[in-house]
Amino acid sequence: MEKCIFKNKTVYANNVTKHFIDEKLIREAGGKNQLLCYGCGQPVTYNRGEIRKAYFSHKKDHEKCDYDKYSKLCQNRSEGWHKIKEMLYQHFVHRYPNAEIEKSDKLIPNHWTDISITLGTDKKYAIEIADKRISSKKLTDICTVYKNNSIIFDWIVLDKVTDLQTDMDAYYIKRARLNESANNTLIVVDIDDLSLAMYKMDINKYIYTHTTIEHSFEGNIFCYKTTVGNLILKDDSLSTEGFDEKYADWLNCRKSEFEAENGIRQERSLRRREKSKNNNTSVKSGVLQNNHFKNPSRLNPRYHGRVYTEWSEVDFRNIVVSIAKGQSSYLLKQVEGRLKQAGSSEFFAFISLYEKAKEAVKEKPYAQQYVDVFEQILINIGRDSYLIR
Numbered sequence: 001m002e003k004c005i006f007k008n009k010t011v012y013a014n015n016v017t018k019h020f021i022d023e024k025l026i027r028e029a030g031g032k033n034q035l036l037c038y039g040c041g042q043p044v045t046y047n048r049g050e051i052r053k054a055y056f057s058h059k060k061d062h063e064k065c066d067y068d069k070y071s072k073l074c075q076n077r078s079e080g081w082h083k084i085k086e087m088l089y090q091h092f093v094h095r096y097p098n099a100e101i102e103k104s105d106k107l108i109p110n111h112w113t114d115i116s117i118t119l120g121t122d123k124k125y126a127i128e129i130a131d132k133r134i135s136s137k138k139l140t141d142i143c144t145v146y147k148n149n150s151i152i153f154d155w156i157v158l159d160k161v162t163d164l165q166t167d168m169d170a171y172y173i174k175r176a177r178l179n180e181s182a183n184n185t186l187i188v189v190d191i192d193d194l195s196l197a198m199y200k201m202d203i204n205k206y207i208y209t210h211t212t213i214e215h216s217f218e219g220n221i222f223c224y225k226t227t228v229g230n231l232i233l234k235d236d237s238l239s240t241e242g243f244d245e246k247y248a249d250w251l252n253c254r255k256s257e258f259e260a261e262n263g264i265r266q267e268r269s270l271r272r273r274e275k276s277k278n279n280n281t282s283v284k285s286g287v288l289q290n291n292h293f294k295n296p297s298r299l300n301p302r303y304h305g306r307v308y309t310e311w312s313e314v315d316f317r318n319i320v321v322s323i324a325k326g327q328s329s330y331l332l333k334q335v336e337g338r339l340k341q342a343g344s345s346e347f348f349a350f351i352s353l354y355e356k357a358k359e360a361v362k363e364k365p366y367a368q369q370y371v372d373v374f375e376q377i378l379i380n381i382g383r384d385s386y387l388i389r
């Protein structure tokens with residue numbers, strides 16, 4: 001057991017070890033039955049060898065002591081788990097000097113909380129340090145009891161820090177936190193290099209105007225890599241310094257990507273409707289003109305048989321404006337990928353728009369921002385011979 005009660009105060013075994021005089025005092029107090037178990041109140045003694053870390057143990061009869069059971073469970077935990085628990089405890093003690101912080105605290109029945117933090121008079125946080133293989137039932141049971149007792153709780157999962165695209169890719173506990181935590185966030189501490197990552201799942205729906213079709217992103221999880229030193233308590237969960245701002249930037253990029261694509265789709269459907277209206281009038285009036293015939297869609301073998309719809313000047317214009325506004329690297333990649341596959345008419349639609357922008361700068365200097373985007377794209381796809389000097 002890592003702690004005991006001595007004269008109504010908590011004593012941690014590893015603190016006793018630091019100074020000879022403390023070890024002497026505590027050993028003698030143990031002899032006089034003055035050290036009491038945190039769980040059952042029975043006398044305990046202080047033990048320390050030269051290899052194993054210091055600990056307290058019962059003198060006798062402790063079959064029913066749940067603190068003893070918890071301590072034995074902890075003994076089986078990895079060295080990394082103990083190291084991270086101590087590191088987190090030290091971090092919170094320094095970060096919140098006025099808070100009451102305990103390791104192994106009994107906040108709820110039949111369970112010992114790894115770290116508890118009491119801020120102010122009644123705001124209590126329970127921090128659980130979990131192995132990634134924790135069972136669903138145990139996770140749910142603990143969360144339910146915390147909720148029923150109005151204790152704020154969060155989990156720190158020990159695992160490798162990796163990029164997650166969707167919650168399906170994650171171990172169960174990570175997936176459960178992304179879906180069920182207060183802000184759809186998840187905190188992982190890397191058991192090897194002790195780095196920390198905070199993840200947040202974007203639960204917004206991105207549905208195109210006038211349809212039920214959802215925009216498909218590559219993933220919906222934002223990952224922010226930082227260190228344990230930046231861990232903070234925020235409202236009703238754990239968070240990290242600077243996370244909210246970075247997440248907001250990421251979310252804005254997603255929104256502009258969606259809006260650009262939505263604009264392109266709206267424009268296209270508008271043009272389709274215009275076209276069919278024109279066709280109808282001309283059929284009615286009995287006049288058929290050449291431009292009423294639709295060009296056959298070109299099948300691009302690279303698109304595996306799917307119909308390849310060419311982008312027009314309007315499409316390129318919308319996306320270039322979005323890139324100039326939002327600096328979205330995703331959109332930039334989208335246009336570049338598109339142009340690499342484009343046939344000559346699509347490519348020249350892009351060049352013609354670039355020429356117009358270049359021309360416009362003479363009268364409207366703000367158009368330079370669009371010219372910059374065009375030129376960056378041409379350089380990136382290796383077509384710099386098209387740059388207008």
Ligand SMILES: [Zn+2]
Binds near residue numbers: 038039042062068
């Ligand atoms: Zn006990």
